[in-house]
Amino acid sequence: FEPITVGIAIGAASVLTGYLSYKDLYCRFAECCRSERPLNASALKQDLEEKLFGQHLATEVIVKALTGFKNNKNPKKPLTLSLHGWAGTGKNFVSQIVAENLHPKGLKSNFVHLFVSTLHFPHEQHIKLYQARNCYPDQLQRWIRGNVSACAGSVFIFDEMDKLHPGVIDAIKPFLDYYEQIDGVSYRKAIFIFLSNAGGDLITKTALDFWRAGRKREDIQLKDLEAVLSVGVFNNKHSGLWHSGLIDRNLIDYFIPFLPLEYRHVKMCVRAEMKARGSAVDEDVVTRVAEEMTFFPKDEKIYSDKGCKTVQSRLDFY
Numbered sequence: 001f002e003p004i005t006v007g008i009a010i011g012a013a014s015v016l017t018g019y020l021s022y023k024d025l026y027c028r029f030a031e032c033c034r035s036e037r038p039l040n041a042s043a044l045k046q047d048l049e050e051k052l053f054g055q056h057l058a059t060e061v062i063v064k065a066l067t068g069f070k071n072n073k074n075p076k077k078p079l080t081l082s083l084h085g086w087a088g089t090g091k092n093f094v095s096q097i098v099a100e101n102l103h104p105k106g107l108k109s110n111f112v113h114l115f116v117s118t119l120h121f122p123h124e125q126h127i128k129l130y131q132a133r134n135c136y137p138d139q140l141q142r143w144i145r146g147n148v149s150a151c152a153g154s155v156f157i158f159d160e161m162d163k164l165h166p167g168v169i170d171a172i173k174p175f176l177d178y179y180e181q182i183d184g185v186s187y188r189k190a191i192f193i194f195l196s197n198a199g200g201d202l203i204t205k206t207a208l209d210f211w212r213a214g215r216k217r218e219d220i221q222l223k224d225l226e227a228v229l230s231v232g233v234f235n236n237k238h239s240g241l242w243h244s245g246l247i248d249r250n251l252i253d254y255f256i257p258f259l260p261l262e263y264r265h266v267k268m269c270v271r272a273e274m275k276a277r278g279s280a281v282d283e284d285v286v287t288r289v290a291e292e293m294t295f296f297p298k299d300e301k302i303y304s305d306k307g308c309k310t311v312q313s314r315l316d317f318y
């Protein structure tokens with residue numbers, strides 16, 4: 001027998017015997033929205049611990065936040081995570097890991113949506129015009145409504161939040177609030193992830209203070225950063241969250257700090273990239289790539305100023 005024929009026969013038999021419902025069978029071939037599917041918290045934790053380097057706080061908070069939210073049958077509002085930190089420290093990378101753990105196709109899923117502010121709304125100077133014509137809030141709101149109607153557990157990732165005009169945030173604010181329904185649609189099972197560089201300098205300062213005091217990076221606790229972060233971000237005119245009411249209305253559930261990456265983390269990124277390309281890890285190349293990166297502050301040279309961001313392109317030279 002050919003494998004395809006056997007597959008069809010097993011599928012048909014399963015349906016006939018009631019072993020698999022029609023929906024189960026359908027969902028093996030097409031992507032289904034499974035908002036009620038429980039989160040495999042240990043798989044998420046393992047993924048983060050293995051793949052994300054130097055971010056013990058982000059790992060801890062993300063696992064806790066998602067586990068709590070997905071275990072709650074009746075959340076009162078959607079989950080909103082605000083990821084902050086220096087460039088190249090893993091914010092987009094984490095969003096991708098989270099997305100894959102919620103919807104197996106990850107960023108390619110029909111239920112995961114990436115919104116890049118500079119791509120979707122590039123003309124800040126035209127914001128008044130957009131507002132006057134009522135086109136962007138309307139379009140954006142319709143887009144969110146349509147996606148959540150199709151899948152309650154939709155995931156929205158807003159990149160470059162610091163470059164997003166507060167007016168745009170106003171448009172999404174109602175969806176993040178404690179409403180049971182808006183026009184017949186409930187947003188309470190959706191997940192919104194905001195990424196920004198805002199607060200990156202404050203996070204770096206705290207990490208540096210620890211380093212200078214001879215304390216371990218892993219000893220930095222959330223409480224060392226959380227207040228600094230929310231006040232700092234709130235006071236930063238360029239944060240995108242500024243005066244948007246997201247913070248003073250407590251619509252952000254978790255502020256998640258991403259620490260600046262050190263030389264040893266950059267090396268880990270190079271090794272991971274080599275493995276991902278199917279090559280053997282060559283420690284000589286690892287050191288060479290890591291040494292090509294630039295580090296700050298000027299005197300101590302501890303943190304990579306681009307995180308792990310240019311590792312992939314640098315590796316192409318070897």
Ligand SMILES: Nc1ncnc2c1ncn2[C@@H]1O[C@H](COP(=O)(O)OP(=O)(O)OP(=O)(O)O)[C@@H](O)[C@H]1O
Nearest residue numbers: 051052053086087088089090091092093269308309
């Ligand atoms: N902490 C990390 N652990 C493992 N890999 C990382 C980490 N940070 C960055 N990388 C690698 O570098 C790439 C670029 O990082 P990423 O796009 O996640 O940075 P970012 O924090 O979103 O930066 P930006 O603020 O500039 O958008 C990732 O795809 C990943 O391969």
